[in-house]
Each structure stands twice: as C-alpha cells, then as structure tokens.
Amino acid sequence: MxxxxxxxxxxxxxxxxxxxxxxxxxxxxxxARDFSEATGNPATLPADLIRSRETVPGGWAHALPLARGETLRVLNTHGTPGVSLLFYNAKDRSERFNAGDTVKIQWNARLSRGRVLFSDMGRVLASITDDTFGHNDALTGGSTPASNAERYGDATLRNTRNNFILLASKNGLDKRDVPPCLTLFAPVGVDGGGMFRWEGEGPKPGDHVDLRAELDLLVFVSNAPHPFAPGDYAPKEIDLVVWNSPPPSADDFCRTATEEAVRGFENNARYLAALGEE
Structure with a gap:
C-alpha cells in the first residue's frame, strides 16, 4: 500500500x-539513502588489523572495552540463535544503549548494516558497518530465568538477564543499570495479532556483525539463545574479534544515511569537543 x-x-x-x-x-x-549502498567489510580480516580475539562459550558472557574507532566483530561460528549486547559510554556509564530510541529515531525495528545504535542521551554509541545475517532484535529483550523455564522447563539454565547483572556487578554497576538489550542473529517479527514471533531461518555458521565504536565503550556480550529461538537449549561458542577499522570517510554510510543519524553524530561532535577529543 x-x-x-x-x-x-x-x-x-x-x-x-x-x-x-x-x-x-x-x-x-x-x-534517507538507499541502504543497499552500505557495502560492508572484508569477510576475512587482515591479521595485522586484529587487536584481540576472545572465544565465549555457549551460555556464558564477556565484557570488553572498545575504543572509539575500533570495530567489534561478533562471529557466530556455529550459528547460535541469538547473541545479546549492551553498550555503555566508558567515560560516563550512566549513558548507555537505548533500544527504544534506536528503533524510534530511525523508524526501523529491523536493525542491520548501515544503522546506528543510540544512547539515552541522543548520541551514537556504535554503527553497524557489516551484517551478513541481516536481522537483529531490539524489541524483545534477552532471555531470563522465567523465559527459560517457560521455553525449556528449566529456570537454572544460563540466561542473558543474569549474565548482564553479573557483568554489571563486576564493572561497578548493578541490576538497575541493565537496560533492554540488542540481540544479534534474531529474526523476530510481529504476527497479525501483534504478537512477537521467530520468523524464518536463524543464522548460519560463520555469520557475523561488525559494530564500530563511535565513543569509547564498555560492551557486555551474553552468548545465550534468544527467548524465541527454536530447538533445544544448546548455545555454541562465539568469537569476539576487535579490529582496527579504517577511519570513517566524510561520506561514511552510517554517518550520512539518515537525517537522524546525522543529528546523532552532531551530538557526538559537541560532546567530544567538550572533552577535548575532537
């Protein structure tokens, strides 16, 4: 229509x-620009660009710093249906990822390559510079003891909510500082009755998402399945690869794709100037 x-x-x-x-x-x-213009990054990263590589076992979690300009590649080596992330401003952890604003400001709930992730202060925390799967969920939230009990009949299975609370406690935060998350590799849609549902096939082994830091960040990663993921509870390991991506050009797609993104980066520029980090 x-x-x-x-x-x-x-x-x-x-x-x-x-x-x-x-x-x-x-x-x-x-x-807005045509999002087919967002070309992505090399499938295989040159070894000299890789700063670190961590393997996160299925069900477990990891926290890592990500400097402005670095890119985090979440490599789904086994096709696990869902990897959840949270992002905090490393210099002021009261500023963190806001799922609602990220969806609302960009008029888009299907976050993928070319989109950006907004904080609760209107700044851009990260840009999605590559995404081989193409569907990431910012609406449902991660798994919880209750969702695991309903889905698998076992509330003791490791879950995203508890993983994030644990990471928060190790980084000077608590459960009040755990907002709704972004879950990668999660094809969630809405049916005719307005209910969330898992749509189509999940990720394939080797799928990845690249997230470029636009401020210095603290990133939480939970390798637990999405609450709507089909099948048994059987998350496999993932790899987190931090690499030195090239500086964004003046016409960088993520920075210029929409008026909303442009305003977000203008907010970043004012903030960085106030810190003396232009």
Whole structure:
C-alpha cells in the first residue's frame, strides 16, 4: 500500500496519530539513502588489523572495552540463535544503549548494516558497518530465568538477564543499570495479532556483525539463545574479534544515511569537543 494512502484505512480515536506517524515516516524515508549502498567489510580480516580475539562459550558472557574507532566483530561460528549486547559510554556509564530510541529515531525495528545504535542521551554509541545475517532484535529483550523455564522447563539454565547483572556487578554497576538489550542473529517479527514471533531461518555458521565504536565503550556480550529461538537449549561458542577499522570517510554510510543519524553524530561532535577529543 502506498504511503500516501496508508492512513486512509484508519478510523477511530487513533486515526489522527496514525496519519501523523505515516506522514512523518514517509518524509524520513524519502530523505534517507538507499541502504543497499552500505557495502560492508572484508569477510576475512587482515591479521595485522586484529587487536584481540576472545572465544565465549555457549551460555556464558564477556565484557570488553572498545575504543572509539575500533570495530567489534561478533562471529557466530556455529550459528547460535541469538547473541545479546549492551553498550555503555566508558567515560560516563550512566549513558548507555537505548533500544527504544534506536528503533524510534530511525523508524526501523529491523536493525542491520548501515544503522546506528543510540544512547539515552541522543548520541551514537556504535554503527553497524557489516551484517551478513541481516536481522537483529531490539524489541524483545534477552532471555531470563522465567523465559527459560517457560521455553525449556528449566529456570537454572544460563540466561542473558543474569549474565548482564553479573557483568554489571563486576564493572561497578548493578541490576538497575541493565537496560533492554540488542540481540544479534534474531529474526523476530510481529504476527497479525501483534504478537512477537521467530520468523524464518536463524543464522548460519560463520555469520557475523561488525559494530564500530563511535565513543569509547564498555560492551557486555551474553552468548545465550534468544527467548524465541527454536530447538533445544544448546548455545555454541562465539568469537569476539576487535579490529582496527579504517577511519570513517566524510561520506561514511552510517554517518550520512539518515537525517537522524546525522543529528546523532552532531551530538557526538559537541560532546567530544567538550572533552577535548575532537
């Protein structure tokens, strides 16, 4: 259905809000770049660019620093259905990833290559510079003891919520500092009744997502399956590869793809200038 006529089907108390939403959405979409222009990164990274490589066993978690300009490659070596991440400003951990704003500001819940991840202060924490799978979930959240009990009949299985609380406690934070997360390799959609569901096939062994740090970051990674992942609880190991990606160019896709991203990077520039880190 064309954007111009989409609102015509709405009646009732929310018709005006829905009309406004699609009008604004249509305007933002018309001004955005074509996301097929986001070309990605080399499948095989040159050894001299790799700073570190960590293997995270299935069900476990890891915290790592990521300097501005470095890129974290999450390499799904066995096709595990879901790897969850949180991002904090390393210089001020009260600033952290905001899933709701990331989706809302970009008018897009299917985060993939070319999109950026916003903080709760309107700045860009990271850019998705490559993504061989193409569907990452910022709506559902990670697994919990309750979701594991419902899905697998065992609340004691390792889960993302408890993994993040543990990492928080080791890094001067607590459970109040654990916001909704981003889960990679998770094809979650919405059915006709408005319910979340797992859609289609999951990731293949070797799929990866590259996340370039736009500020100095502290990153939490939980290698536990998405709560909607099909099959038994059997997460496999993943690799976390930190590499020295080239500096972004003036027309870097992630920085220029949408007006919203441009404003986010303008906020970054003001913040970095105040810190003397232009």
């Amino acid at each position: 064309a954007e111009a006529s989409r609102s015509e089907k709405y009646t009732g108390p929310y018709a005006a809000q829905q009309e406004r939403y699609y009008r604004l959405f249509g305007g933002a979409k018309a001004k």
